[in-house]
Amino acid sequence: MTTRTPAAAAALALSLLLSSCSLPDGPTGGDPTSAPTPGASEGQRQPLPFVRQGRMSIEGGNDVTFELTVTGLEHDGEYLMLEVTHNYLEDLPGSVTGRNPPVRLVDPVSGEVLRFLRDPRSGDEPYGTHFVPGDPAMPTHEGLPTTLRRYFPAPTQDADFLTLTGAGTGLIPGIPVTRVDAFTPAPEPNAHAYIDPETFTQEPELPDEIWYPDNPPPPGLDTADRRHTMESLVDGPTASTTRAGDQETIALHADEMFASGASEPTAEAAETIRASAQTLRANVGPRVEEITIVGHTDGTGSDADNRTLSQERAEAARALLEEELDGAFTLTTQGRGSAEPLAAEGGPDDEQARARNRRVEFTYQVAPDAAEPADAQGLASARRHVAEPAHFFDELEPVTTLIHDDVDLHVYPMVRDGAYVFQMVGFQNSTLSPLEADLDVDESAVPGSPAQYAEGTLGGFRVQEPGTGLVRYVIRIRTGPDEYEDFADRINELATGEQYLALAVFPAPAPDVTEMTLYAGAFGQVDVPVR
Template sequence: MTTRAIAAAALALLLTSCGLVDDPPGTDTAPTAQPSPRTGVDQEQRPRLPFVRQGRMSIEGGNDVTFELTITKLEHNGEYLMLEVTHDYLEDLPGTVTGRNPPVRLVDPLTGEVLRFLRDAANNDEPYGTHFVPGDPHMPTHEGLPTTLRRYLPAPTRDAEYLTLTGAGIGLIPGIPLTHVDEFTPAPEPNAHDYIDPQTFAQEPELPDRIWYPDNPPPPGLDTSGDRHTMESFVDGPTASTTRSGDQETIALHTDEMFAFDSSEPTAEAARTIRACAQTLRANVGPHVEEITVVGHTDGRGSAAYNQTLSHERARAARALLEEELGTEFTFTTQGRGSTEPLAAEGGPDDEQARARNRRVEFTYQVPPDADTQNGLASARRHVADPAHFFDDPQPVTTLIHNDVDLHVYPMVRDGAYLFQMVGFQNSTLSPLQADLDTDASVIPGSPAQHAEGTLGGFRLHNPDTGLVRYVIRIRTGDDTYEDFADRINELATGEQYLALAVFPAPALDVTEMTLHAGAFGQVEVPIR
């Protein structure tokens, strides 16, 4: 048995976040494609798979190799999705794939729904789909021999026609068409055990042109609610910031613009701000939603009792102004939470800015998941374009340099309601090194900490015309758990480029470029594709 023959955890570790399969030559087992249930358009008129991308795969010992990912199928049977991919390692494998590569995700770019792979609790919680030994994450991997795998995901909650794949070191693949089928294409008859020993992974000296592995599809009726995640966006403006997660939106008005120090009496500016907020609520609030929650917050100065009273009085004052604008359209509830829920950490070098950030009045309500809202407060406008098309051979538009690392910056891709920013890290020295992603010098004083830490989370977009700042999307994976929708960069081997991705809420449709703040690498104007 050789390391080349095995590279054991290779595909399984990567495709524990992904997986897939081509039809074998000479077969005709594909089910009949159905018209799209949303538009009725014949799917034969849409872009056709396969889609191909190349990237770098991290290998043990700091090594890595170039591999090619080919998406061959994305089928929807009404309950689940079935994704097929083919991996082809284009270089010799010097060790085991580490699983440090960016996780693979399928995204509905219109709603922000993120789908993850379904897992089989009866088989060591391994993903449903292609396997070698049930319950074992290890899969044989062979240089020069394409390996095809299959994974299953929950179906999107709406009738999506295109999804976007990210991760695995290949950046993004947008515009993947869903084929609606009655039944999934049957998996080919497996032959892996005829050539590879499942106990030792020793393989026959002569392998066929293609190895097929067993398939373990999910049974009908699985609860897949925990395998759908939501993207949380954060847009910051001069008078308000807006956070949106799934169908819940929260507008935070900066109270320094609305109230004098230690006062709950609204200023003249407060009336103008509330009028814009009323426009937002009329445009954004979903149908059949009648209640809006108004919550006041203070900074940490003063006693807990005083801050509780002041925050509640400011919430009631904001509510009264809003009711003057909206009349009886909505029912409001008000709360005061004092200084118990700060957004920014106080007491640091940016203490004044952090305290100003924490003094706010919030409005929380539900919005339709695919709302395209253009009125009201600038930070609360949601801009939804069509899903992006697949494109070949992306090319960088500029390169930034910091500490012997070149950062190749690619055009931003507008995909539905989001901007996907792909960058490539390249080591210009003769020795492996770590990319310096330090963001301290570029963080806006008083920024919420959760939007300026980790991976490429310190990246942000700025539109000078509006003053709005767009932060990296966070994926809500549980009640109180999140992860940045931005890739983590491992050790960089010399000379090679490593693709990484950061995702942001999209600006207005007429915006054709944005300023990218790329942490220690500085800032640059980037066109929007």
């Protein structure tokens, strides 16, 4: 019989992969120079199963190759059930490190992010496949595929295809959702007949397939805390647009609207307001009557003067907007002075930070299907571009490799998926010893950019469209009231010679944009094609 130690290490590996998830490590699936899956370019979608290979980071600087097969994604009207098969292709020499990105199912059209459901009765372990109730450890077996199930809340909006991220294999888009009256029953579990649940010792001969007990969620769970929304920021020369769920805020740069210290709009303001009005007609949701206009100042001057000036600027913007909208909406104004800065003042980019904070904002509820025509005269930063969900594909060859401090950054083509683009990169240690990647973004950050979009491991990455000057920042996921996480993977210690894949997600550009410039922090910049 096998000993508990390797079985326990393997158990922890399998558990963490679909609990906190695993960091990708190495090219994922097949020949890295292979072409996209046949049919993806022909409009036909490849049916399940979807198979990818990845690398799992193990303590002590070791890594193992594993294969992930997505076999099903069912929707019973209340929940989703994701079924995958794991096959470890190498011996597991230790436990998985716990510093890995979480598993997410993403609706790339609506921007909703789904996390798996947890059972508070079992120590907050995920609903689904388990070995011992309430215990995160599960056996796994090198060379013997093991099937796992995990349950998620159903998406709020009807979705035919979802994208899986964080499973150690980069990006798996285009997973078809199958509607069922009831989930397909799992086969009768046989794991306890071959593996002792107390000692984890295994019989020397195992069957061709091992099935573990399944713990599906009961009906009627409150799943609101397992559904999250994406927040995006698109920054343009005269205005920036932030969108989170059904709330959108357009921020007009006050320096383009008002002379210093003045509340009278400049000549350029009329053109900007006309563009804003056209955007509002296209983006504001049905039956929404009110748009809030908020004025802001920088931190110079007294609080009282700043509140007065910000209110006067909001009123001036309302007067211009009313002329364009012809009474279509109720416009309310507020002046908040310097109380809500976007960028931190007083640093080396103080001038740019203060300019960022001097702004007038329009906030409103946006229509779910808001889509301004590409040839419209509205604000370019407020156009939301939605394509169909991406097809499943085999990985492509990196388009280039950037080098910084003994770390190679392999840059893959961006993938357009619904309303977003997914940028995959691979970090590779070129030395003979493990090291931490230097991802300092200070030198590459846009002066005065909002800190919440310019910090974090890959949060400092951004993309820029050619010709328009529009800058798209890494998506943030709103996980709770005033709680966010970057939709960008963190990179920890790099084992020698291995490649660690990471994703960063951005709002999508216009359909005719086939290339964007990636600013990759300390690694520099490179033009990347959009597939």
